[in-house]
Amino acid sequence: MPGHRGASPRLAIAARPFLSGPATDGARRDLLTAQERERLAPIASLVRIERGAILFRQGAEATAIYDIAGGVLKSVTLRPDGTRAILGFFFPQDIVGLAEDGRYVSTVQAVSSAVLYRMPLPALERLLRRDSELDHQFLMKACHELRAAQLHVLTLGIARADIRLARFLDLMRQIQAPEGARLAFIDLPMSRADIGEYLGLTPETVSRVFARLQRAQIIACPDPHHVRIVDEARFHAIAQEEARPRVPPSRLSAAG
Amino acid sequence: MPGHRGASPRLAIAARPFLSGPATDGARRDLLTAQERERLAPIASLVRIERGAILFRQGAEATAIYDIAGGVLKSVTLRPDGTRAILGFFFPQDIVGLAEDGRYVSTVQAVSSAVLYRMPLPALERLLRRDSELDHQFLMKACHELRAAQLHVLTLGIARADIRLARFLDLMRQIQAPEGARLAFIDLPMSRADIGEYLGLTPETVSRVFARLQRAQIIACPDPHHVRIVDEARFHAIAQEEARPRVPPSRLSAAG
DNA sequence: CGCGCGCCTTGATCCGGGTCAAAAGGCTAG
DNA sequence: CTAGCCTTTTGACCCGGATCAAGGCGCGCG
Numbered sequence: 001m002p003g004h005r006g007a008s009p010r011l012a013i014a015a016r017p018f019l020s021g022p023a024t025d026g027a028r029r030d031l032l033t034a035q036e037r038e039r040l041a042p043i044a045s046l047v048r049i050e051r052g053a054i055l056f057r058q059g060a061e062a063t064a065i066y067d068i069a070g071g072v073l074k075s076v077t078l079r080p081d082g083t084r085a086i087l088g089f090f091f092p093q094d095i096v097g098l099a100e101d102g103r104y105v106s107t108v109q110a111v112s113s114a115v116l117y118r119m120p121l122p123a124l125e126r127l128l129r130r131d132s133e134l135d136h137q138f139l140m141k142a143c144h145e146l147r148a149a150q151l152h153v154l155t156l157g158i159a160r161a162d163i164r165l166a167r168f169l170d171l172m173r174q175i176q177a178p179e180g181a182r183l184a185f186i187d188l189p190m191s192r193a194d195i196g197e198y199l200g201l202t203p204e205t206v207s208r209v210f211a212r213l214q215r216a217q218i219i220a221c222p223d224p225h226h227v228r229i230v231d232e233a234r235f236h237a238i239a240q241e242e243a244r245p246r247v248p249p250s251r252l253s254a255a256g
Numbered sequence: 257m258p259g260h261r262g263a264s265p266r267l268a269i270a271a272r273p274f275l276s277g278p279a280t281d282g283a284r285r286d287l288l289t290a291q292e293r294e295r296l297a298p299i300a301s302l303v304r305i306e307r308g309a310i311l312f313r314q315g316a317e318a319t320a321i322y323d324i325a326g327g328v329l330k331s332v333t334l335r336p337d338g339t340r341a342i343l344g345f346f347f348p349q350d351i352v353g354l355a356e357d358g359r360y361v362s363t364v365q366a367v368s369s370a371v372l373y374r375m376p377l378p379a380l381e382r383l384l385r386r387d388s389e390l391d392h393q394f395l396m397k398a399c400h401e402l403r404a405a406q407l408h409v410l411t412l413g414i415a416r417a418d419i420r421l422a423r424f425l426d427l428m429r430q431i432q433a434p435e436g437a438r439l440a441f442i443d444l445p446m447s448r449a450d451i452g453e454y455l456g457l458t459p460e461t462v463s464r465v466f467a468r469l470q471r472a473q474i475i476a477c478p479d480p481h482h483v484r485i486v487d488e489a490r491f492h493a494i495a496q497e498e499a500r501p502r503v504p505p506s507r508l509s510a511a512g
Numbered sequence: 513c514g515c516g517c518g519c520c521t522t523g524a525t526c527c528g529g530g531t532c533a534a535a536a537g538g539c540t541a542g
Numbered sequence: 543c544t545a546g547c548c549t550t551t552t553g554a555c556c557c558g559g560a561t562c563a564a565g566g567c568g569c570g571c572g
Binding site for chain 1: 333335336337339341343354356361362398399401402403405406408409410412413414415453456496
Binding site: 417458461 | 561
């Protein structure tokens with residue numbers, strides 16, 4: 001497994017930020033505050049990349065961390081055999097650039113054209129050494145990233161495609177919703193192939209499940225990149241409960 | 257998704273420990289050194305738990321971090337519908353007790369009877385605040401844990417059961433091997449069901465794949481808890497390459 | 513010593529997702 | 543407007559893993 005020296009990383013751990021109880025009460029502690037962003041401004045420079053462009057490659061020397069101002073990116077990993085897997089999608093205000101041993105851990109590519117703030121590593125390191133609050137914030141992000149990966153594992157551990165897709169849609173909804181609101185409309189800037197690579201499914205299957213959920217009146221897809229949750233109850237049942245009553249393969253009307 | 261407030265954790269991030277290049281050259285930086293262990297000794301107390309016993313439960317208030325002295329544990333998560341998933345296995349010298357918002361993130365249970373050093377959180381926090389080197393070490397572990405989860409995602413993204421199992425065996429081998437040596441014998445203290453829950457497969461499938469790999473002379477299983485890699489080349493091909501030439505479903509002799 | 517209970521294995525069947533293939537829609541450039 | 547490419551959709555078929563079920567082994571306990 002790539003970039004993985006020796007027998008190492010199998011441990012659930014608690015570092016300083018994990019230890020403390022609920023910190024800044026209520027606030028979304030995994031995002032930078034406007035104030036913190038301001039403190040980063042001096043070392044940040046604006047960069048723009050086009051749809052499909054690669055921000056940096058897995059294994060390349062890590063030179064900067066990026067704060068996303070606009071657009072959507074994806075984290076891609078090549079398997080030894082050449083197939084790809086998508087580890088995650090990143091949206092505005094997310095920070096990308098995880099490195100290990102000074103090398104980027106995965107390739108990051110633009111799903112849509114994007115604008116980012118580039119923070120060179122040496123300057124950032126200096127800043128973090130002086131600003132422990134900011135440092136804490138960055139660690140918080142690492143923690144949440146870990147939790148996200150674990151949730152991803154949970155989803156992939158389930159075979160059924162409709163559950164995987166429903167969970168993915170729910171995740172996208174959570175990301176797009178301001179403060180945990182349940183939006184009915186979901187934006188999907190990524191392609192069916194991207195979704196498939198994230199969920200361990202083929203694009204064909206992704207498309208078929210979309211069609212199935214649509215026929216069953218659970219969701220509506222005006223176009224491939226927009227989804228509306230029509231039947232919240234049944235949608236939730238699929239995403240969360242993994243319940244037996246699942247979407248029939250080809251039937252149209254789901255029995256009440 | 258459990259314990260997951262709002263729209264938060266989607267970000268690849270770099271915190272202080274990630275930023276710096278190769279640190280202590282050569283040393284396994286994700287394990288505590290004897291010296292560091294010594295510094296932890298004053299606040300640690302020895303505890304012993306029996307096979308099957310639960311160390312702590314997901315969602316419970318985090319009171320301590322544990323350093324494994326002997327035995328094997330597993331990290332289990334309950335899905336909303338009651339099915340379980342295993343996020344990872346932990347071996348001696350691993351540290352368990354990841355918490356978020358002061359609550360344990362997953363349930364940890366003993367695969368075999370185990371002996372651990374218990375480090376109460378308040379004391380540990382105090383210690384880490386004074387000992388930045390130790391603190392650094394803990395963060396390193398969080399980083400590696402994240403990488404491990406990503407590798408897990410990569411494995412689960414592949415449908416084929418024999419690849420998943422081969423990767424799992426390879427991972428177990430790496431963990432048991434001292435300093436990256438390629439052992440031929442692998443210890444599997446966990447049950448077939450455990451392996452299945454880790455790989456997103458049923459116990460029956462796990463057993464069948466074991467049988468298939470054995471018939472193909474790729475591995476040998478003197479008993480269910482011990483594996484010997486017989487044909488390193490073909491084993492590696494399955495685990496790493498995801499190559500087309502895979503183990504035939506029922507054929508005995510693999511054509512040269 | 514023998515019974516019973518887990519765990520593991522093996523078998524038979526079914527079904528969902530992968531695969532191969534083709535056609536339709538949408539966007540851009542000419 | 544049209545040609546060409548890429549993405550998406552849909553279809554047909556096949557295969558591998560889930561499921562249901564039964565049988566074997568090992569170990570602890572009565």
